[in-house]
Amino acid sequence: MRWRAFAPALLFALAGDARAHAFSPDAGHFYNGLMHAFIDPGQVLILLGLGLLAAQRDLVTARTVVIGMPLLALIVSALPVPADWLPTAEAGVLLGAGLVALTVVLARPCAAHWLQGLALVSALGPGLVNAAELARASWLVPRLYLSGAALGIFMLVMSSFVLASTARRLFGALAELAMRVLASWLLAGSLLLLALRWA
Numbered sequence: 001m002r003w004r005a006f007a008p009a010l011l012f013a014l015a016g017d018a019r020a021h022a023f024s025p026d027a028g029h030f031y032n033g034l035m036h037a038f039i040d041p042g043q044v045l046i047l048l049g050l051g052l053l054a055a056q057r058d059l060v061t062a063r064t065v066v067i068g069m070p071l072l073a074l075i076v077s078a079l080p081v082p083a084d085w086l087p088t089a090e091a092g093v094l095l096g097a098g099l100v101a102l103t104v105v106l107a108r109p110c111a112a113h114w115l116q117g118l119a120l121v122s123a124l125g126p127g128l129v130n131a132a133e134l135a136r137a138s139w140l141v142p143r144l145y146l147s148g149a150a151l152g153i154f155m156l157v158m159s160s161f162v163l164a165s166t167a168r169r170l171f172g173a174l175a176e177l178a179m180r181v182l183a184s185w186l187l188a189g190s191l192l193l194l195a196l197r198w199a
Contacts (some may be wrong), residue, residue: 033147041193
């Protein structure tokens with residue numbers, strides 16, 4: 001019966017290469033793009049953080065984040081980017097996620113154009129990641145993959161924004177504190193992933 005205790009270790013040792021960004025031809029081009037925002041840890045961190053940032057600030061900033069960020073990410077995704085840019089783009093996403101999360105944690109008054117600029121600059125990371133992924137997986141159809149990727153980005157930012165805004169309306173200061181605590185976890189996650197990347 002003791003062999004059962006060693007079964008997980010044996011399976012782990014026999015496992016092949018693990019790929020966090022593996023695309024499946026069976027899923028289709030659109031759904032590969034759609035799923036990418038939900039399976040890439042860096043994109044999950046930055047998009048959740050941007051949703052919290054939008055809920056924490058004024059309506060003008062919220063519109064820029066929720067609508068402008070996915071549109072700009074889509075435009076950047078269409079640029080011709082070499083596949084070897086992918087590690088740099090992923091590191092940029094994690095740095096952006098940390099900066100966005102830190103802004104939410106501090107919750108300091110800030111000019112609207114600075115916050116809008118932060119949101120739009122944050123779109124460069126996911127956009128460059130998608131462009132590099134397209135260059136690496138050349139079998140993907142760009143228009144289908146990118147439309148799915150833009151929709152996935154929009155869905156994740158919008159979901160985070162709506163949930164945080166609703167909680168803020170219902171629970172007031174308690175929800176604002178919870179948003180800052182969640183943002184601190186997003187910041188810690190982005191720093192941890194950066195440390196693992198450079199380890």
